[in-house]
Amino acid sequence: KAGVTQTPRYLIKTRGQQVTLSCSPISGHRSVSWYQQTPGQGLQFLFEYFSETQRNKGNFPGRFSGRQFSNSRSEMNVSTLELGDSALYLCASSQGQTAKNIQYFGAGTRLSVL
Amino acid sequence: AQSVAQPEDQVNVAEGNPLTVKCTYSVSGNPYLFWYVQYPNRGLQFLLKYITGDNLVKGSYGFEAEFNKSQTSFHLKKPSALVSDSALYFCAVRDPRTSYDKVIFGPGTSLSVIP
Numbered sequence: 433k434a435g436v437t438q439t440p441r442y443l444i445k446t447r448g449q450q451v452t453l454s455c456s457p458i459s460g461h462r463s464v465s466w467y468q469q470t471p472g473q474g475l476q477f478l479f480e481y482f483s484e485t486q487r488n489k490g491n492f493p494g495r496f497s498g499r500q501f502s503n504s505r506s507e508m509n510v511s512t513l514e515l516g517d518s519a520l521y522l523c524a525s526s527q528g529q530t531a532k533n534i535q536y537f538g539a540g541t542r543l544s545v546l
Numbered sequence: 547a548q549s550v551a552q553p554e555d556q557v558n559v560a561e562g563n564p565l566t567v568k569c570t571y572s573v574s575g576n577p578y579l580f581w582y583v584q585y586p587n588r589g590l591q592f593l594l595k596y597i598t599g600d601n602l603v604k605g606s607y608g609f610e611a612e613f614n615k616s617q618t619s620f621h622l623k624k625p626s627a628l629v630s631d632s633a634l635y636f637c638a639v640r641d642p643r644t645s646y647d648k649v650i651f652g653p654g655t656s657l658s659v660i661p
Contacts, residue, residue, distance in 0.1 A: 465649070531641060539588055
């Protein structure tokens with residue numbers, strides 16, 4: 433079974449631009465979560481989607497948004513990029529029905545904002 | 547508010563020695579507890595979880611963790627460390643009252659196993 437796939441692996445953008453990151457979950461998984469990882473803040477929860485609906489959202493500004501498609505693939509968008517948005521963005525998928533479910537992580541997209 | 551603490555930023559241990567990576571949590575009720583490992587330039591990999599039952603949980607790659615409710619701790623252990631165990635380790639907690647995939651992660655502990 434294929435794992436969680438994130439594309440692209442690396443991105444370089446400049447301040448003010450926008451960016452879209454993609455995540456393909458494990459087949460059969462309906463929940464996709466996004467996390468931002470930085471050396472200073474660690475792993476921070478962005479949002480979670482289940483069956484195309486956002487179920488939960490972390491404490492990030494509205495510049496960060498996401499969506500999920502009917503095939504459970506998810507995209508995350510960051511508009512008006514700031515230097516502080518440079519981070520490793522991780523996507524995780526799970527079956528999503530209970531809190532016992534294990535989350536499986538992709539390798540991440542490393543975003544550098546210049 | 548829910549929180550997870552990993553009191554040590556860095557743990558160094560000699561190869562072959564036992565290792566412990568500490569985790570304490572502050573969550574109401576009976577949380578679900580997880581350990582993940584991250585190798586350089588990789589995503590997180592699941593190691594083990596505690597849901598209920600036996601306080602000693604066994605996981606992947608020879609790791610185990612001990613749940614202690616009175617001390618609100620969930621320390622990760624391995625009897626004999628390998629150089630390949632060197633990585634970043636994250637403790638995580640989830641509220642069992644929700645199916646939401648919102649996981650609270652600790653800050654991480656960098657483990658170095660010295661040959």
